[in-house]
Each structure stands twice: as structure tokens, then as C-alpha cells.
Amino acid sequence: MRDVARLAGVSTSTVSAVLNGTVPVRPERKKRVLDAITALDYLPDTIARGLKTGKTNAIGVVVPDITNAFYPEVIRGVEVTAQKAGYSVLLCDSNEDPHREEEHLNTLFSRRVDGVLLACCADSTAYGNTFRGRFPVVFVDRVPPMMLEGTVASDNVQAGSVATRHLIDLGHRQIAMLAGHLGLSPHRDRLEGFRKVMQEKHLPILDEYLISGDVQIEDGLEACRQLLELKQPPTAIMASNNKLLLGVLELLAQRTIRVPQQISVLGFDDYLWNRYFNPSLTAVAQNTFEIGKSGCELLLELIEQDQEEEPVLRSVRIPTELRIRNSTAAPSA
């Protein structure tokens, strides 16, 4: 910056004024400064600027597992929105480990990010005081219990309802749900949606049709095995998570049970390739990009609002969409 000032024959304050447009600069000198900037191909040091202004124009994004295809799409929504507003994104993967998550949050604080988007991991400890006075935080996708504001997620209760209703409308009465990890809000909410609709329709919810726990492929496989061994196996299975669903499909393939003729299968999260499965999969699609975008927008609002006034927190629910394909059908007589 000093070099630019010297070359343009002005002071650094003037260069700064040109750069930020905070203060008027006479056109002739402005041009000299701009020329000097291109001549030296000078780019301001964001680090130094951040130190002085107390604002880094960077946000942290913490996800539990970036290889879960759900999160990259969310991140894309965040990235686009952040970039448009002139923010950079620091990416952290907690690998579903609360300890690592906390480390990441400390690092992010150390780097003085302006705010954080957090998809917390399964057994995260209570937050509350971790953030107190550090930075604004918006929870995305996974919302800790009792966190009523500053959150963006799919409307998972509705998602669970819609899926259940679809199966009932097809004529299913014995519906099983692999509910996933009930410590995580999306799974908890989908189960709630399921329960609600079953009650509305006066259908019994059988304990043995409700399986919760971990959400890996093997868990889905094992759960499906249990269901098939029941005296009265379900005619439809909903899996609250992509990997559980794969496990279910694997077991059904092993036993050469035909979908949807012998059993209907439905999943949450709709990925590009779900259409290309055979049969193509019925699923409740989340608007992942929108989750990221909304989350980022909410966070930027929190960041840019006056520190004085009471934070205007919102809680956003993004609608989901049932995509009916060929893995669900009326139950066989």
C-alpha cells in the first residue's frame, strides 16, 4: 500500500479512501491511485484490514461429514450466497465427533470469523455458553433440542407426514420406519410426522415396526432383516436416511424380494442417482441448496445488524417435496 501511495504521489490514507470509497477523492488523483494499483498489481491485505476493523468477512461452516452427499449441496448454497456478499468460507468437518467440533469452533473463534453455520453432530454437548459473546451462530439441518431460533432446516415433520400419507394412500397399513438416530432433529421430526399421520388415520403404531439407532448401511441391513423375520412383516418400509435405505435395498436384493411388488420402499434425501436405481426410488427431496442459502442469509443478517439492538432471530423451515417413482406401489393382496 505504501508503494502504491508513493507511486501515485499521495498518502496511504488517500489510497485507503480510494479503495473503500469512504471519503471523496478528486477524480484526477483517484485515477493516479488506480493506475498505481494496477501497475503494481496490488491486492489489499485482508488480514491487516481485519485486524484493524475487527471484521474478517469470513464465516465458518461446520458439517459432520462432507462425504454425505447432503452437505456438499448445502455448502454450495452457502458458498454462492457468501461469495455474493463478499464473504469467504472456512470449511470444517467434525466427522460426527463432538470433541473435534468444539476444536473447530475454537479455531474459528481464534480466526475471528464473523459468524458460523453449524450442522452439529449427534452427541454435541449443550451449546449456549460456547458461543456467548463469540460470534453469531445459525444451526442448519440439525437443530439442537430447545433451540428455537436462529435455525434453518427442512420441515421434517411435514416430510415424515407426507411420506406416511403417501404409503397409506397406496393402501399400506403395516408401515415400518427405520427412524435413524433420535438424537438428531431431522430423524426425530420425521418420526413425529409419521406418528402424527398414523394417529390421524387411526392406524396402530407397532413397536416392532419402529427401529432407531445408527444410520449406516449395516444398520439398515440389520433392521430390515429383523423386520422380515416378524410374524407379520410390514408391507412398506421408510428409511429416514440414505444409507439406511441402501442397507434395506441390499438385504431385499439378497433375498430376491421384489420392490415394489412384494414390498414398498421409500427414502428421505433425493439424490441425482435415485432416479437411476432399478426400480427408481420414491423419496422425499429436501431443498438442500435453499437450506444453505437461507442459512447463510440469516447468518449474514445477524452479522450485519447493529450489535446494539436485540438480535432478530428467525427460524426457517424449508418445504420438502415427495417424488413418487417406482419403489412404492399398492401392497399385494
Added chain:
Amino acid sequence: MRDVARLAGVSTSTVSAVLNGTVPVRPERKKRVLDAITALDYLPDTIARGLKTGKTNAIGVVVPDITNAFYPEVIRGVEVTAQKAGYSVLLCDSNEDPHREEEHLNTLFSRRVDGVLLACCADSTAYGNTFRGRFPVVFVDRVPPMMLEGTVASDNVQAGSVATRHLIDLGHRQIAMLAGHLGLSPHRDRLEGFRKVMQEKHLPILDEYLISGDVQIEDGLEACRQLLELKQPPTAIMASNNKLLLGVLELLAQRTIRVPQQISVLGFDDYLWNRYFNPSLTAVAQNTFEIGKSGCELLLELIEQDQEEEPVLRSVRIPTELRIRNSTAAPSA
């Protein structure tokens, strides 16, 4: 930091000495400092430190499309390695747009990252001078032509060879390749591998069996349509990219052509769900995590080596692995 110093009754230099262990501090005072740090729950300001030391302990990662399942796995490898070494990751998505890529590189320079991992986009301009004197760069996955060092990618020539050999060994002679975008090194290299093996085996390479261009689902669909309309359609199709493959599968499903009975199909990049397709897909798997890890390691070496000495660049090729499943079989008589 001043507060910590005051509370511990020492100078800020001493606090700094305790923090960095650069200079010995008497145990008794060290304890007082550490106590003060926990009492005030002080975390040093990485921004200020970076300004002073000229080192940010941050690296940039630029990918062309984070929703392409390949990259999140690479990023995971990067993230883990970076975190272990005390570096943070700034994520940038160029969305296959060279202009945006350049913007991102400027931002990263402005933020004074210590180095950058770059998976460049299709029509990136020559680099060379963009980086000159800015920061070390390691290319991952996609290597610009003539870039001989400071690169990490799969051994795509070998990948192409292995795939081709597999099909030939099954008895195929009419093999088509959807070669993808020849401006991108992975696609170019796979095609080269294909060519090499076909020549070795003295098999003709027919122009109409070689289709290059964009790499979206529709492109695969269209290319497959062309192939099927030939007087002599191929008995096997290899698709150089995941989405091309989906397009192929879609068209084959539309025409109810059975895989592998009527035609064999093979892809590159092996994803979790490839096993669960029906038929399960034969594919050449890349070691994505390792690409990220190696790339990051190479970059950290470049960063941490003495600025004076000549940079010791390496070019790493990660082996691939053919996973034979049910989408390839001997051609029907």
C-alpha cells in the same frame, strides 16, 4: 493478551513466550500465565499473529463443483491432513467458470493463504504468472497441460488401460468410449489408456465409437443414442465420467436394453451407491481420500520448506482399482 498479562502480573512478551514456547519462562510464572489464560478463557487472535508473522496457517482449496461426489471425498482428505498440521481450509467453488476461479484465487491471495490446492476448471487460461510470487500451488485431479510438477492425480492412463483390458478380456472387440471433455487431463488420459491398449491388442479404434464433449447426463444419453443407431453398435460402452454413465443407463433403460446381457457398461469413479444399482456397476475406483491427502502433504511441504532453496516439486500418481461387478460380461454371440 494484555488482560492476561495484567492478571498474571507479567508483560505481554512473557505471555507470548509461554504461548509459543520460543523462549524459556520460569515455571512459576508460566503457571501464573496459564492460569490467567484459562481464567479469562483467552484464545489468541490468529489474525494479528498472521499479520505479524506473515503466515496464516490457512490453505485455499478450489474445486470446480463441490456437488460432484468426487470432490467432497478429496476435500475430506485435505481437511484431515490440514487440520492435523494446524492449518485451516478456505473452500472455494469455481462452478467450472474460469473467471470465478480467478476471482477466488485473488481473494485467497488477498487473505494471504499459505498455499492453494487447485482442481482447475475446463477452460482455465494458462496459469504460470497468476501465481508467480503469490503462493505455492498444487494441482489436484485436473492437471493443466504441460504442468509437470506439483501435481497429484489418479493414474488415469492406467485407469483407462485397465478398464479397456477388462472389456477385451471378456471378449469385447467393439468398444465405445464416451471420452468426456478432452480439455481435462483425467479424460484425456483415460482416452490415452484406452488407445494404448487397443493398439497393443491390434484392435481398430473406430472414430464413431469415440465421443467426446460435455459431461452431463444429457450428453451421455445423446451419445448413447448415436451409438445405438450405428450399423454396427458397440458391445460395450465405457463412460469417462459418472454423469455420462447415468445418461447411458437412462437411455438403455428407456429402450429396455438389458445390461450386461445385451451390452456391457463400465464407468470411472466408484461411488457408494454404484454397488446398489441393478445391475451393480463395474467401475474404476479412484482413491479420492488419498488424492486429497497427498495433495495437501505436498502443499505443506512446499509451504514449510525454506523459501530460499529451489522448490522440490513432485508429481504424484495415485493408483486406481478396477471393481468388477455385474454391468460387464462377455458379449452375446
Added chain:
DNA sequence: CCAAAATATCGAATCGTTTCTACGTCGCTT
């Protein structure tokens, strides 16, 4: 055409660290 008002520019202090130099203190040696 000059004083006053308005506008533009400059210099210096500052953000929170690190690091260099200078100084103080302690324990040995003789």
C-alpha cells in the same frame, strides 16, 4: 478579489500479536 465555507488530503495512532534489544537478577567461580 478576498474571506469564509466546503472539500480533499495528510499524518499519526491504532488493531493484537511477535520479536529484537536491552536490562535485571541469579548463581558460580575465584
Added chain:
DNA sequence: AAGCGACGTAGAAACGATTCGATATTTTGG
């Protein structure tokens, strides 16, 4: 018992920007 290293510690100057009060320049009005 005094002097000399060795070892610790403190103070102050930087890093590269922003920003504020002070000063210089231009414009305006009478």
C-alpha cells in the same frame, strides 16, 4: 565478596491496513 555468564523478563517497534483530527486546497458569495 566481587565479577562474570547465563538466563529471564520487559519495553518498544514492527506487520499493513483504517480512521480521526488537523491541515491544505478549492470553491463560493459578497
